Amino acid sequence: MKKVEYYSMLLLLLMLIGWELIAGPMSELVLPAPAAVFIELWNGLSSGYFLPHILRTITEIVLGLSIGCTMGFILGVLMGEIDFLRKLLFPYVIASQAVPKLALAPLFILWFGFGMTSKVVITALICFFPLLENTLTAIQYTDPNKKDLFYILGATRLQTLIHLKIPAGLPAILAGFRVSVVLAVVGAVVGEFIGGSEGLGALIIASQGMMDTPLMFAVLILLTLMGMLLYLGVNLIEGLFLKTYMKGRNK
Amino acid sequence: MKKVEYYSMLLLLLMLIGWELIAGPMSELVLPAPAAVFIELWNGLSSGYFLPHILRTITEIVLGLSIGCTMGFILGVLMGEIDFLRKLLFPYVIASQAVPKLALAPLFILWFGFGMTSKVVITALICFFPLLENTLTAIQYTDPNKKDLFYILGATRLQTLIHLKIPAGLPAILAGFRVSVVLAVVGAVVGEFIGGSEGLGALIIASQGMMDTPLMFAVLILLTLMGMLLYLGVNLIEGLFLKTYMKGRNK
Amino acid sequence: AKDKDAAGSKQIEEVKVASWSQPITEQTNLLAGEEKSFYKENGIKVNFIPGAGGGDAIKNILTGAADIAFTDPGSLYFALDKGEKLRVIYNIYPQNVFNVVSLTEKNITKPEDLKGKKIGVYSHSSGTRQNLLLLLHQAGLSEKDVTIVETGLLNFAPLMQGQVDATAATDTGLETGKQKGLSDVNVIEVKDYLNIPSDVFVVTEKTYQEKKDLLISFLKGYQQSAQWMIDNPQEAASLAVKLAIDGKDVNSNLKIIDLRNSSSLSSDPKDKTLGALDPEVLQKGADIYQGLGLIENKLDMPQAVIQDLIPKK
Amino acid sequence: MGFLTLDHIYYSYPGQGSTVKDVTWQIEEGEFHCLLGKSGCGKTTLLKLAAGLLKPDKGKVYWQEVEVSKPSSQVGYVFQSPTLLEWKTVFDNILLPISLKRKPNSRELDYGETLLELMGIISQKDKYPTELSGGQQSRVAIARSLIQRPSMLFLDEPFAAVDAITREELQDDLLKLCQLQKTTVIFITHDITEAVYLSDHVAIMSGGQIVHDYKVNLPQERGFKMRYDTYFNELCLKIRQSFSGVSS
Amino acid sequence: MGFLTLDHIYYSYPGQGSTVKDVTWQIEEGEFHCLLGKSGCGKTTLLKLAAGLLKPDKGKVYWQEVEVSKPSSQVGYVFQSPTLLEWKTVFDNILLPISLKRKPNSRELDYGETLLELMGIISQKDKYPTELSGGQQSRVAIARSLIQRPSMLFLDEPFAAVDAITREELQDDLLKLCQLQKTTVIFITHDITEAVYLSDHVAIMSGGQIVHDYKVNLPQERGFKMRYDTYFNELCLKIRQSFSGVSS
Ligand SMILES: Nc1ncnc2c1ncn2[C@@H]1O[C@H](COP(=O)(O)OP(=O)(O)OP(=O)(O)O)[C@@H](O)[C@H]1O
Ligand SMILES: Nc1ncnc2c1ncn2[C@@H]1O[C@H](COP(=O)(O)OP(=O)(O)OP(=O)(O)O)[C@@H](O)[C@H]1O
Ligand SMILES: Cc1ncc(C[n+]2csc(CCO)c2C)c(N)n1
Numbered sequence A, B: 001m002k003k004v005e006y007y008s009m010l011l012l013l014l015m016l017i018g019w020e021l022i023a024g025p026m027s028e029l030v031l032p033a034p035a036a037v038f039i040e041l042w043n044g045l046s047s048g049y050f051l052p053h054i055l056r057t058i059t060e061i062v063l064g065l066s067i068g069c070t071m072g073f074i075l076g077v078l079m080g081e082i083d084f085l086r087k088l089l090f091p092y093v094i095a096s097q098a099v100p101k102l103a104l105a106p107l108f109i110l111w112f113g114f115g116m117t118s119k120v121v122i123t124a125l126i127c128f129f130p131l132l133e134n135t136l137t138a139i140q141y142t143d144p145n146k147k148d149l150f151y152i153l154g155a156t157r158l159q160t161l162i163h164l165k166i167p168a169g170l171p172a173i174l175a176g177f178r179v180s181v182v183l184a185v186v187g188a189v190v191g192e193f194i195g196g197s198e199g200l201g202a203l204i205i206a207s208q209g210m211m212d213t214p215l216m217f218a219v220l221i222l223l224t225l226m227g228m229l230l231y232l233g234v235n236l237i238e239g240l241f242l243k244t245y246m247k248g249r250n251k
Numbered sequence C: 001a002k003d004k005d006a007a008g009s010k011q012i013e014e015v016k017v018a019s020w021s022q023p024i025t026e027q028t029n030l031l032a033g034e035e036k037s038f039y040k041e042n043g044i045k046v047n048f049i050p051g052a053g054g055g056d057a058i059k060n061i062l063t064g065a066a067d068i069a070f071t072d073p074g075s076l077y078f079a080l081d082k083g084e085k086l087r088v089i090y091n092i093y094p095q096n097v098f099n100v101v102s103l104t105e106k107n108i109t110k111p112e113d114l115k116g117k118k119i120g121v122y123s124h125s126s127g128t129r130q131n132l133l134l135l136l137h138q139a140g141l142s143e144k145d146v147t148i149v150e151t152g153l154l155n156f157a158p159l160m161q162g163q164v165d166a167t168a169a170t171d172t173g174l175e176t177g178k179q180k181g182l183s184d185v186n187v188i189e190v191k192d193y194l195n196i197p198s199d200v201f202v203v204t205e206k207t208y209q210e211k212k213d214l215l216i217s218f219l220k221g222y223q224q225s226a227q228w229m230i231d232n233p234q235e236a237a238s239l240a241v242k243l244a245i246d247g248k249d250v251n252s253n254l255k256i257i258d259l260r261n262s263s264s265l266s267s268d269p270k271d272k273t274l275g276a277l278d279p280e281v282l283q284k285g286a287d288i289y290q291g292l293g294l295i296e297n298k299l300d301m302p303q304a305v306i307q308d309l310i311p312k313k
Numbered sequence D, E: 001m002g003f004l005t006l007d008h009i010y011y012s013y014p015g016q017g018s019t020v021k022d023v024t025w026q027i028e029e030g031e032f033h034c035l036l037g038k039s040g041c042g043k044t045t046l047l048k049l050a051a052g053l054l055k056p057d058k059g060k061v062y063w064q065e066v067e068v069s070k071p072s073s074q075v076g077y078v079f080q081s082p083t084l085l086e087w088k089t090v091f092d093n094i095l096l097p098i099s100l101k102r103k104p105n106s107r108e109l110d111y112g113e114t115l116l117e118l119m120g121i122i123s124q125k126d127k128y129p130t131e132l133s134g135g136q137q138s139r140v141a142i143a144r145s146l147i148q149r150p151s152m153l154f155l156d157e158p159f160a161a162v163d164a165i166t167r168e169e170l171q172d173d174l175l176k177l178c179q180l181q182k183t184t185v186i187f188i189t190h191d192i193t194e195a196v197y198l199s200d201h202v203a204i205m206s207g208g209q210i211v212h213d214y215k216v217n218l219p220q221e222r223g224f225k226m227r228y229d230t231y232f233n234e235l236c237l238k239i240r241q242s243f244s245g246v247s248s
């Protein structure tokens, strides 16, 4: 434990030194030195300048994630259970992913307005796929012996799902959730690229417009921290709430 | 089989009719009617106008995917095997995902040139995470009895990995691969947004500049088709090459 | 054959030009290096580096990825404000091409009418926004008097759908919009209120000092190419089909090229030299940017402007 | 017609020859049938067919004169491998058949504990399956199959992983329980003594067919001494011989 | 010191009382030891400790005078559950111990087939484990443990899922093989007759301890008639009684 933290610090230090070395001869407009970025970060945080943007982006992430993951999970379950649905819907699922959301900005604005809704929708769209795919796969690879057991117990499809397929697939489903959670951060930011005046994505655009690169990097660091917290959050949930589900499985 | 295809057609038809109905009263600028889009698509394909862009984007996807997935798989294996590495590297992995690539455009151009390399790097960066996360998880949840078996057989860590953990985790790893493959399409397009003069992403930007929405939608359809082909490709690989690995598992 | 001789006798040098955009129709003269001989004759070869915004162009010269930036004055001001040592060497479009477009029924004919209105811009980092602010400033209004929303590149769509009252655009954007069915609009042209250039060539101090000859050759070539495009819009329009990513249709290309040709000409009747720079106007622009709070420092534009590289007829 | 009737049943796994061939078998209510046979002869397959887990290729399975289409909840089944849910405790595993449908009531909870006690694993109640020994796991599976007091029990080598002493205790417990509840049982075992001790009928399977079906004429009430009874031992020997006779 | 020595071994699973308590056990080269005991008494745990799969909390395990730290490839182990790789054919599963390290040569391939034949599952050679019956699966696991001609064998109820006849055949085959190769064996079983028939020593385990260790004085060459020998049956009875005696 201690050792990891020690090396972690060391690596961070090395990265910072590397960054400093690369940034040194470079214009601040392209790659600001770490010091400049951290000053910007500190100023922005202590003055409260970042706060509304952070809150806005977090709200979008939380909403988008809830909607996206609920949808992804439900669709994943349905498509995993019903072959017909999987074959029917998969082209549309792929379409929703392969199409760059940035390109559809005008449609999103038209349908969901300039406000938060369009960003939430984009976040949801981006983060629903990894969960869907992992749920779908997890549901399909259930131990056939256990399926026999549930069959003989006269379990309905729903009961088999809830008491067998989902808990048995939980590790894979949670892996999908971890991917989703990190993508949600990108999703919200991309959504804010399109037409936002608040949020960290909007701040990136604004900082680019003013060529305030230290500000932009400060925002990027904030985003990374958010992503890390969310990821750790999922691990925490996995560790705490699902302890019983995880018990009796290795690691 | 037949039935699915029938309903699939029906659904497609319904979608097209819905699209037509929504697009009807709307300006072509916002949402072009399907007919206009398909004419554009047909013209672009038959005149060869799309060809270089398609080839360019496919090349980027293939290269980015190969690099990204190789990296994701190897890192996933390493981080799954070595606790220390996982804890050490995970912040940087999250950073690489949570930071919007669009924001770092000048750095990518500086380091990788404005040619294909920077797009390939972005594609690789985007698609390596789902595979990493799924591999990492799959590797960690290996049946402890089988691990005991390999231990008693005196298998080295590498042997256990190759002969047990990876084949046993294959379904989950492939689920990650399917997500990666679809994200790779978005990755290449986003890379081309940064400042490309060729490729479907560049074409999207150009079509927006020309306010040629039918063209843009034609490109989006091409991207969707690409995503679908790639996804089906993975399923094909799963079905063909890994038949033996998949045998004896359900579904 | 003559071209080939000229090229063969001299050493061909590469000039990397970082643009604010992809290779687009309005820049056909810059892109036509293979097809036409303007650059070859001057012993250079243009390597076009695409970008997404004027900021990219400047960053690309700062990193050394390019020699010359094809960028807007706004981006120049921002970079100078951050302490970068940059030189403006050529006035690509002396005319301000930005405008504010509204449907006739809204009755918006002058900047004052924009008060309280919802106005679309491409994005918060775009020239449409900066020029809208300039225009508002000229009318004594500020950002707080209006609602600015981002609409993306398809900015006329929300205008036609009635989601915004007006939208900030460029002349070429408006032209494209008209081709797509936009009609009955009032246009407020920013140049009628503040005619700062739309685009200029910018280099770093270092490049200026070390590659002066190369820059002179390039500017010669560019000036010739601009003159060629003014003289042969039709030829340029057909070349654009091949060279520009958005040059699908010759007729629209022609319209765009006509617009760019007219914005390439100075409105000053005395100075008909293509590329002539007016430090005064640039200074005025910088001062307004400062007044708007977009930049912090007072810039000394005459010091940044280099006029003696521009080829004289 | 019987309580459970297999009528000219055929079954083959995909891409393989017939595993079960033309089996006709009639089981009356309350009877205890044992199924013996060499490893791989098709016992498990036949049991799954009888329970409705596999669909015969040819022939029909009737349950109380109705053709079996889906399993009823009146059936208990012990698989050859314990098949427990690793994420549930032993007690929750046992209650699974009930908790699938509703919250178990206190009577059912009590019965669960009683069964655990009978199986000798009450002290493992709150452990997880992976924390149990092999024999303990099989006993959890047996308790689970009994929790709903099924009228029909299918047991596939339930005592294989249990030691001789515990096994005899479990045999007696199972018999008592089945007689009390008039449970009809099909029981697969490799132990001839066990088969004779437990059952009313011993069927011998070979090559996918039932080749012998012995009636066991012993008093309902079994007891330890019965194992030393002459009839008992002669029957065992007879079965053993017929068994060897059909060995391939 | 013996071939394999357990020296005052203690083991407890996390959060539980001692499962193995102060076990000292000495096994000489070429000996065949059987381990008997009630289900859950700690046999599997002890076997895993002896094989180096678990590390004792206290005490040491020596293998040829060296403290065991990691398993050597000279060891064969049959787990209580078959533990086969579902994505490999039966034959590939059997060859796994070799193919882990290198491509099996033709001699090894032949030996694999010989073992399959001995186990009576040569016809299942190219099937996948999920396509096998329970008893067939255990026999694959046994064949796998023998493929490397190990000098030490750990068998955890290997014949539990196999019918009486096949079991006797396998017992004889195993004995022959072990005598031929001078294999040292620890064999867990629930079948007292089997234990006496196979082994030189029968250890009785109870509550985590070895409570008895009987020497079996039968000629090296075992045979079918031996099972009807008086000494044989008396020993069985004695073991059975000592067994019941320690029942809790
Ligand atoms: N899923 C399957 N696919 C293909 N063949 C199978 C499958 N399951 C069993 N078999 C084959 O069918 C035959 C009968 O299998 P079954 O499991 O019914 O045997 P069993 O009598 O229960 O044997 P055991 O006593 O070993 O459990 C075996 O030869 C086996 O190899
Ligand atoms: N992983 C574990 N975690 C906690 N307790 C365990 C674990 N494995 C076994 N036990 C407990 O340790 C005791 C001994 O288990 P072990 O598997 O050694 O028994 P056994 O003698 O092999 O029994 P059987 O004959 O049923 O296989 C049992 O009471 C069991 O519940
Ligand atoms: C003729 C012409 N039209 C549009 C632009 C685009 N533009 C003007 S200002 C600005 C903001 C800085 O990125 C951008 C993108 C240009 N440069 N020249």
Ligand SMILES: [Mg+2]
Residues within 6 Å of the ligand: D043, D044, D045, D080, D156, E133, E134, E135
């Ligand atoms: Mg069986």
Ligand SMILES: [Mg+2]
Residues within 6 Å of the ligand: D133, D134, D135, E043, E044, E045, E080, E156
């Ligand atoms: Mg055991």
